Amino acid sequence: MEKITLLCFGVARDITGAGNVSLHLRPRPSVADVRQQLIADYPAFGELVSFAIARNEEYADPDEVVENGDVLAIIPPVSGG
Amino acid sequence: MEKITLLCFGVARDITGAGNVSLHLRPRPSVADVRQQLIADYPAFGELVSFAIARNEEYADPDEVVENGDVLAIIPPVSGG
Amino acid sequence: MTDIKLSDQKLSIDAAYASVHDPACGGIVLFIGTIRNHNKGKTVTHLDFESYAPMAIKEMTRIAEKAKSEHKLQAVTLHHRVGNLAIGDIAVIIAVSSHHRKAAFTGCEQVIDELKEHVPIWKKEFLEDGSYWVNARP
Amino acid sequence: MTDIKLSDQKLSIDAAYASVHDPACGGIVLFIGTIRNHNKGKTVTHLDFESYAPMAIKEMTRIAEKAKSEHKLQAVTLHHRVGNLAIGDIAVIIAVSSHHRKAAFTGCEQVIDELKEHVPIWKKEFLEDGSYWVNARP
Numbered sequence: 333m334e335k336i337t338l339l340c341f342g343v344a345r346d347i348t349g350a351g352n353v354s355l356h357l358r359p360r361p362s363v364a365d366v367r368q369q370l371i372a373d374y375p376a377f378g379e380l381v382s383f384a385i386a387r388n389e390e391y392a393d394p395d396e397v398v399e400n401g402d403v404l405a406i407i408p409p410v411s412g413g
Numbered sequence: 414m415e416k417i418t419l420l421c422f423g424v425a426r427d428i429t430g431a432g433n434v435s436l437h438l439r440p441r442p443s444v445a446d447v448r449q450q451l452i453a454d455y456p457a458f459g460e461l462v463s464f465a466i467a468r469n470e471e472y473a474d475p476d477e478v479v480e481n482g483d484v485l486a487i488i489p490p491v492s493g494g
Numbered sequence: 495m496t497d498i499k500l501s502d503q504k505l506s507i508d509a510a511y512a513s514v515h516d517p518a519c520g521g522i523v524l525f526i527g528t529i530r531n532h533n534k535g536k537t538v539t540h541l542d543f544e545s546y547a548p549m550a551i552k553e554m555t556r557i558a559e560k561a562k563s564e565h566k567l568q569a570v571t572l573h574h575r576v577g578n579l580a581i582g583d584i585a586v587i588i589a590v591s592s593h594h595r596k597a598a599f600t601g602c603e604q605v606i607d608e609l610k611e612h613v614p615i616w617k618k619e620f621l622e623d624g625s626y627w628v629n630a631r632p
Numbered sequence: 633m634t635d636i637k638l639s640d641q642k643l644s645i646d647a648a649y650a651s652v653h654d655p656a657c658g659g660i661v662l663f664i665g666t667i668r669n670h671n672k673g674k675t676v677t678h679l680d681f682e683s684y685a686p687m688a689i690k691e692m693t694r695i696a697e698k699a700k701s702e703h704k705l706q707a708v709t710l711h712h713r714v715g716n717l718a719i720g721d722i723a724v725i726i727a728v729s730s731h732h733r734k735a736a737f738t739g740c741e742q743v744i745d746e747l748k749e750h751v752p753i754w755k756k757e758f759l760e761d762g763s764y765w766v767n768a769r770p
Contacts, residue, residue, distance in 0.1 A: 341684050342754030343768040380768055386752070389687040405684055405752075411766035412681065412688075412712060412753030413665050413724050413744055422546050423616030424630040461630055467614070470549035486546055486614075492628035493543065493550075493574060493615030494527050494586050494606055507649055517669040517720050523740075524662040525733070531655040582655050595663070599741045602661075606733060 334359045336366060336398060339405035344383070347376045353406075363387065364394035366404065381409045415440045417447060417479060420486035425464070428457045434487075444468065445475035447485065462490045495569040496558040500550055502577040505584045514569040514591040521595035523602040527586040529579050533628075536621045543576045543585065546614040550574070557608045565601035567592045572605060574615060585617075633707040634696040638688055640715040643722045652707040652729040659733035661740040665724040667717050671766075674759045681714045681723065684752040688712070695746045703739035705730045710743060712753060723755075 333356045340348050355369045363385050371378045384407040385392045391407070398404065414437045421429050436450045444466050452459045465488040466473045472488070479485065497513045507526065514522055529541050558570040571589040579585060588605045592598035617628040635651045645664065652660055667679050696708040709727040717723060726743045730736035755766045 339684065341752065342682055342756070343765040346765070379770075381770055386684070386687055389684075389690050391750075405687065407684070407752050408754065408765065409767040410748070410750065410752055411755040411768075412683070412751050413748040420546065422614065423544055423618070424627040427627070460632075462632055467546070467549055470546075470552050472612075486549065488546070488614050489616065489627065490629040491610070491612065491614055492617040492630075493545070493613050494610040507645055511645055511664065515666065515720070517666075520666055520668045522662075522664040522666065524660075524664070525737075526649065526660040526662070527733075528653065528655075528658055528660065530658040582653065595665075595744060596741070599663075599737055603734070603737045 333357065336361065336404065338366070338370070338385070339403070341405065341408065343380065343408045344377075344406040347374055360397050360399065362394065363392045363396045363398065366398060367394070370406070383408045414438065417442065417485065419447070419451070419466070420484070422486065422489065424461065424489045425458075425487040428455055441478050441480065443475065444473045444477045444479065447479060448475070451487070464489045496555060496562060497569070497571040498551055498554045498558060499573040500545055500547055500554070500576055501573065502575070505573050505575050505587050507584070507587060510571050510573055510587040510589040513571045514589040516568055516591055519568045519591040519593055521593070521598045522589060522591045523595070523598040525586070525588040525602050525606050526584055527606070529581050529583050529585055531581045533619060538581065539620050539622060540581065541579045541620065542618040543579060544616045544618070545574075545576050549614050553613045554609065557605055557612065561590070561601040561604045565592070565597040565604070567597060567601045570601065570605065572609070574613070576615070634693060634700060635707070635709040636689055636692045636696060637711040638683055638685055638692070638714055639711065640713070643711050643713050643725050645722070645725060648709050648711055648725040648727040651709045652727040654706055654729055657706045657729040657731055659731070659736045660727060660729045661733070661736040663724070663726040663740050663744050664722055665744070667719050667721050667723060669719045671757060676719065677758045677760060678719065679717045679758065680756040681717060682754045682756070683712075683714050687752050691751045692747065695743055695750065699728070699739045699743045703730070703735040703742070705735060705739045708739065708743065710747070712747075712751070714753070
C-alpha cells in the first residue's frame with residue numbers, strides 16, 4: 333500500500349476538514365482508483381455535483397497513472413468569474 | 414418656387430463650401446425632389462458612396478413631403494465610432 | 495437607464511463603468527473604440543470628428559433604448575467624442591450591464607454596429623500627405 | 633500579448649485597459665464581473681474567493697492564449713480577484729484588443745465562458761443566514 337496525498341480546496345476542504353487528505357492505495361494507482369478511494373473514505377464527495385482530480389496542476393484523465401512525486405488535488409465544481 | 418435650405422456636414426460642407434445650402438424648388442417638394450435638385454446643382458453629391466436627407470433630425474423617406482419650417486440636413490455616409 | 499453623451503472632452507472609462515454599475519447586476523461589457531495610427535496602409539496623424547449634434551443624440555438614444563429593450567439590459571451608456579483627436583484617444587465608449595452576460599455581449603455589439611451605421615458623426619482622417627472624410631467616396 | 637493576474641488587491645479597469653491598448657488596434661472589449669447583492673432570491677452580504685493558484689494561473693494562461701490564437705486577437709488580459717470581496721467589488725476583468733471588433737467580442741466572451749467552466753477558483757457566498765460554496769451541491 334502507498335500513501336497518496338491530495339490538496340483540498342473549497343467544499344473539499346470542508347468535507348475533509350483540512351487543506352489536504354491522504355489515501356492508502358496500491359502503488360501506481362490510476363486517477364480513477366484515487367477517485368474511487370476518495371469516495372469510499374469520504375462519501376460526501378459522492379454528493380457533489382461533480383469533482384475532478386488535477387495531477388501536476390492540470391486536469392487528469394481517469395486512466396492516467398499516478399507516479400511518485402506527482403502533485404494531486406481535488407477540484408470541486410469551480411465558480412470563479 | 415420656394416427656397417429650401419439644408420444643413421451641410423462633413424464632405425457635404427466641403428462640396429457646397431458652406432454649413433448650409435439653398436435650393437429652389439416648387440412648394441411642398443418631396444424628399445426625393447430635394448435629393449434630385451441637390452445633385453443637379455452640385456453633381457459632386459452623385460459621386461459619394463451614398464447620402465441621406467434628414468428631416469427634423471430624423472432620416473427621411475424619399476416620398477415624405479417637405480413642409481414649411483422643416484429642418485433639413487444632408488447626411489453623407491457616417492463614420493463615427 | 496440610458497446615458498447618452500456627445501462631448502469634446504476626453505471620455506472616461508471609469509465614468510462609463512460607474513454609470514451602468516448596479517449591485518443587482520453581475521455582468522458589464524464595455525466596448526472602447528480608439529484612434530488607430532493607420533488605415534488602409536497609410537499613417538494617420540490625427541482625426542477630426544464632426545457631428546450633427548441634435549440628431550446624433552436622438553439616434554444614439556434610439557439605438558441604446560432599442561438594444562436595452564430587445565436584450566433586456568439593465569443599463570446602456572453611450573459616450574462619443576467629437577472634435578480633434580490624437581492617436582490612441584478614445585472616440586467612443588459603450589457600457590452595458592445585464593443580469594445575463596450573453597445579453598450584455600450581444601447588446602453591446604449591437605449598439606456599436608448600429609452606431610457605425612446610423613449616427614450622424616463624421617470622421618476626417620489626417621494623413622501625412624492630406625486628409626479625407628472616411629467612407630464618403632468609393 | 634497575454635497578461636494574467638490572480639490578486640487579493642482591488643482590480644483596476646484602467647490597468648486592464650492600458651495593458652491591451654495599442655495604437656494599431658481600434659477596438660477593445662472588456663468584460664467586468666462584479667459581486668451581486670443577491671443570488672437565487674437570497675440576499676448576499678459578501679463573498680470569499682479561494683483558488684488553487686498555480687493551476688488557476690496555468691488555466692487562465694491557456695484560455696487566454698487559445699482565444700488569442702483562435703480569434704487572431706492582439707492582446708488578452710485576464711485579471712481575477714481572490715480573498716474577501718464586498719458587494720459591488722470587481723471579481724474579474726477581461727480585456728481584449730483586436731483589429732476587428734467582432735473578433736474582440738467573440739474572444740472576450742469565450743474567455744469568460746471558459747474561465748467559469750475550467751479555472752480552479754471557488755466562490756463562497758455569505759448570506760444573512762449562512763454560507764455555501766457556489767455550484768458545489770445539486
